[in-house]
Amino acid sequence: MSEKVKIDQDECIGCEACVEICPSVFSFDDDEGKAYVNEAADSNEDCVDEAIASCPAECIHKE
Ligand code: SF4
Numbered sequence: 934m935s936e937k938v939k940i941d942q943d944e945c946i947g948c949e950a951c952v953e954i955c956p957s958v959f960s961f962d963d964d965e966g967k968a969y970v971n972e973a974a975d976s977n978e979d980c981v982d983e984a985i986a987s988c989p990a991e992c993i994h995k996e
Contacts, residue, residue: 935976935977936976936977936995936996937976937995937996938958938970938974938976938981938985938993938994938995939970939993939994939995939996940959940967940968940969940970940992940993940994941992941993941994942965942967942968942969942992943992944990944991944992945967945968945990945992946989946990947961947966947967947968948988948989948990949961949968950984950987950988950989951968951984951987951988951993952968954980954983954984954987955978955980955981955983955984957971957974957975957978957980958970958971958974958975958976958978958980958981958984959971959974959984976995981993981995
């Protein structure tokens with residue numbers, strides 16, 4: 934079963950760690966100052982788990 938990765942943008946502090954770790958899945962919205970998940974992202978990429986573990990706001994989730 935494939936999971937989907939989500940960012941709780943209310944919690945995101947805009948540190949850009951996830952974007953640096955996993956640019957194929959996460960992008961940064963400069964206007965909002967928040968990260969978001971790319972439309973066609975593959976949530977099963979290994980770097981997603983790395984980004985989840987590295988997010989200081991713990992606001993990246995898989996469901
Ligand atoms: S690592 Fe977490 S807090 Fe930092 S930009 Fe990504 S989602 Fe936001």
